[in-house]
Amino acid sequence: xxxxxxxxxxxxxxxxxxxxxxxxxxxxxxxxxxxxxxxxxxxxxxxxxxxxxxxxxxxxxxxxxxxxxxxxxxxxxxxxxxxxxxxxxxxxxxxxxxxxxxxxxxxxxxxxxxxxxxxxxxxxxxxxxxxxxxxxxxxxxxxxxxxxxxxxxx
Amino acid sequence: xxxxxxxxxxxxxxxxxxxxxxxxxxxxxxxxxxxxxxxxxxxxxxxxxxxxxxxxxxxxxxxxxxxxxxxxxxxxxxxxxxxxxxxxxxxxxxxxxxxxxxxxxxxxxxxxxxxxxxxxxxxxxxxxxxxxxxxxxxxxxxxxxxxxxxxxxxxxxxxxxxxxxxxxxxxxxxxx
Numbered sequence: 001x002x003x004x005x006x007x008x009x010x011x012x013x014x015x016x017x018x019x020x021x022x023x024x025x026x027x028x029x030x031x032x033x034x035x036x037x038x039x040x041x042x043x044x045x046x047x048x049x050x051x052x053x054x055x056x057x058x059x060x061x062x063x064x065x066x067x068x069x070x071x072x073x074x075x076x077x078x079x080x081x082x083x084x085x086x087x088x089x090x091x092x093x094x095x096x097x098x099x100x101x102x103x104x105x106x107x108x109x110x111x112x113x114x115x116x117x118x119x120x121x122x123x124x125x126x127x128x129x130x131x132x133x134x135x136x137x138x139x140x141x142x143x144x145x146x147x148x149x150x151x152x153x154x
Numbered sequence: 155x156x157x158x159x160x161x162x163x164x165x166x167x168x169x170x171x172x173x174x175x176x177x178x179x180x181x182x183x184x185x186x187x188x189x190x191x192x193x194x195x196x197x198x199x200x201x202x203x204x205x206x207x208x209x210x211x212x213x214x215x216x217x218x219x220x221x222x223x224x225x226x227x228x229x230x231x232x233x234x235x236x237x238x239x240x241x242x243x244x245x246x247x248x249x250x251x252x253x254x255x256x257x258x259x260x261x262x263x264x265x266x267x268x269x270x271x272x273x274x275x276x277x278x279x280x281x282x283x284x285x286x287x288x289x290x291x292x293x294x295x296x297x298x299x300x301x302x303x304x305x306x307x308x309x310x311x312x313x314x315x316x317x318x319x320x321x322x323x324x325x326x327x328x329x330x
Binding site for chain 2: 001022023025026027028029030031032033034035036037039040041043044045049052053055056059060062063064066067068070071074082085086087088089090091092093094095096097098099100101102103104105106109110115116118119120121122123124126127132133134136137139140141142143144145146147148149150
């Protein structure tokens with residue numbers, strides 16, 4: 001998705017890679033899927049709120065159609081035994097992906113022991129004590145403000 | 155009004171989904187399954203697995219499927235609109251008013267803290283999902299394959315998921 005977004009930003013907005021990286025930084029720093037955020041920002045710069053809406057719909061609708069189509073197929077196939085095998089295998093695969101995603105993100109952004117401590121604390125609070133993610137994120141933001149605001153803190 | 159409730163619920167999930175769609179997984183389980191009882195844990199897990207394998211963004215695919223499971227494409231549309239609303243706000247407000255301060259140490263510190271916590275929560279979510287999805291040797295090999303395929307960075311999420319799942323289907327078929 002990212003290469004396409006970069007091409008659109010370059011072609012339609014005349015954005016260089018630096019400007020695109022800035023757009024991505026905003027898209028990534030705020031909640032929501034990065035691709036949707038970036039499409040909204042690029043769309044907004046191209047054509048105001050209508051552009052933002054068009055950008056969001058553009059990245060959303062294909063998936064919505066595919067997902068709906070697959071849903072209909074799955075309902076039709078609901079009685080077959082291979083579907084059971086397929087979902088069992090798919091779910092196991094998703095576990096591997098989610099863990100791989102966490103390790104990947106960790107490799108990229110944990111540059112100091114402070115980040116690592118916050119991450120481990122969040123993991124334990126959520127996994128062992130089932131604390132709400134809302135509270136964990138708020139706490140992590142405060143800890144980040146206090147302990148990670150210096151450039152050398154990774 | 156279920157449409158409005160769905161919209162607001164997905165708006166909330168969208169607003170908390172720092173770091174992309176994966177942070178939303180625990181929120182889906184908490185809000186859609188535990189709090190509102192709209193779907194069972196099993197159904198939600200299936201939806202998450204399917205949403206990841208079809209093209210498009212994970213968050214909106216999940217929203218679509220949750221709506222469809224609840225009985226209508228209209229619910230799906232309400233959920234999708236809810237989960238993309240933050241993006242529209244970001245395009246307008248954040249890009250214009252927050253971007254100049256994005257480099258400030260204070261904001262960077264807050265974001266670093268949140269990012270670190272998001273990674274921890276995603277890892278914990280993976281462990282929790284493992285308990286219900288990895289039940290025997292074939293499912294364990296499938297999960298490991300997906301991890302390795304994805305972690306090697308040669309394949310994207312969908313390609314890694316589908317390849318591992320196909321291998322897993324073969325394993326389950328021959329194992330039992």
